[in-house]
Amino acid sequence: MALESLPEASFLTRLPSCRRLPDNAFRQGLIGAHSIGISFAPTSTLDGIDNGEISFGGVDDSKYTGDINYVPLTTTYPSSIYVGINQTITYGSQKLPILSDNAGITDTGTTLLLIATDAFQAYQAATGAEADPDIGLLRLTPDQFDKLESLFFTIGKETYEFTANAQIWPRALNAAIGGTDDFVYLIINDIGTPSGYGMDFIDGMSFLERFYSVYDTGNNRFGIANTDHTFA
Known part of the structure; x- marks a missing residue:
């Protein structure tokens, strides 16, 4: 099965209407606050399992650790x-620059983590990964994966670690995208435009599975927190 045909959890967060949804629900008395809390967990199966939760009108304190950072x-x-x-x-530990402080979006309807072309090239160079011509993802040998370092995302005043395990396609699902056990495939890919375009990244499901996120349209802000899956 090709990557493009894999099921996606689409909450329409890529559509402008998503920002209006909590407001409309609040005005109708359906929720008590203009916010939505979203929790996902990584999965290694294509079977239909419950690995996510959406909280309308607030957050679920049991789904995150530490504090929620709002920006x-x-x-x-x-x-x-x-x-x-x-x-x-x-x-990595040397904090090699990948993407400067630029704008992008979070989107549950995008499978991968997409970054601007120049940022993607910097990431490929830093990891030593090569492009798989058939699948369209970067790939590493198992030995290269053992040396893969974390990415660090600074959002507001807080920095979040995206571990080596978080950066890879679930190895149990390699065959589902036409891959083999000879390689480890990376979920960071090219958004197709250079940085400075105004949408220099899409933090898709592969990113959101590792964190708790809050769309607080009532206060025009986004919240993020670590979870039990951040360092898994």
């Missing part, structure tokens, strides 16, 4: 018409 929604177009934020990405 203003970005004003940079076109990310500003979606659930957009600003973030910086670095790689």
